[in-house]
Amino acid sequence: DAGVTQSPTHLIKTRGQQVTLRCSPKSGHDTVSWYQQALGQGPQFIFQYYEEEERQRGNFPDRFSGHQFPNYSSELNVNALLLGDSALYLCASSIRNGQGLFGPGTRLTVT
Amino acid sequence: GENVEQHPSTLSVQEGDSAVIKCTYSDSASNYFPWYKQELGKRPQLIIDIRSNVGEKKDQRIAVTLNKTAKHFSLHITETQPEDSAVYFCAASLEDTGFQKLVFGTGTRLLVSP
Numbered sequence: 001d002a003g004v005t006q007s008p009t010h011l012i013k014t015r016g017q018q019v020t021l022r023c024s025p026k027s028g029h030d031t032v033s034w035y036q037q038a039l040g041q042g043p044q045f046i047f048q049y050y051e052e053e054e055r056q057r058g059n060f061p062d063r064f065s066g067h068q069f070p071n072y073s074s075e076l077n078v079n080a081l082l083l084g085d086s087a088l089y090l091c092a093s094s095i096r097n098g099q100g101l102f103g104p105g106t107r108l109t110v111t
Numbered sequence: 112g113e114n115v116e117q118h119p120s121t122l123s124v125q126e127g128d129s130a131v132i133k134c135t136y137s138d139s140a141s142n143y144f145p146w147y148k149q150e151l152g153k154r155p156q157l158i159i160d161i162r163s164n165v166g167e168k169k170d171q172r173i174a175v176t177l178n179k180t181a182k183h184f185s186l187h188i189t190e191t192q193p194e195d196s197a198v199y200f201c202a203a204s205l206e207d208t209g210f211q212k213l214v215f216g217t218g219t220r221l222l223v224s225p
Binding site for chain 1: 112115117145153154155156157160200202206211212213214215216217218
């Protein structure tokens, strides 16, 4: 079992562009949460998906959207990228209300 | 919403000493408090957690204490080793909704010198 996987590992985008990040949960997990971790900060909750629906959302603008597929994998989309969106994006998978297991993250740099 | 404060931001100790990291939370409804260790360039890894019906939990060299009245919890590492050097994050969550949303502290950089 590969655990939680994320792709790509690193990504460089230009301001105003759009980006899609992907997450495959650990086998047996059905819930996916996304976090943004800016340099030197703790992770901040973006949103959580269960049964292909967004169940909880943190204080992030509508530019951040997501999707969960029937196989429980998930995507995070960010539109109209800003310099401040540069961060490590972490995906965590779990069973419902279970302890999350973090993936390795995607490092996004916006120039 | 929940807010978690963490102190100190950096902590330097000698190998073999103890290290203590403290966190406070604002939402008295929070009932789950995990601690994560994050090494440079790696993912956060859960090292210990505690629920609000327990005051203390221990796992070998690490322990966590919770004071619900004061709304603070602490991580204790005894007999520190150089490999304990990392950034440690506390977090708080309300589990009753069925979905776990973690609110993290700002992190403590622990440096253990040989």
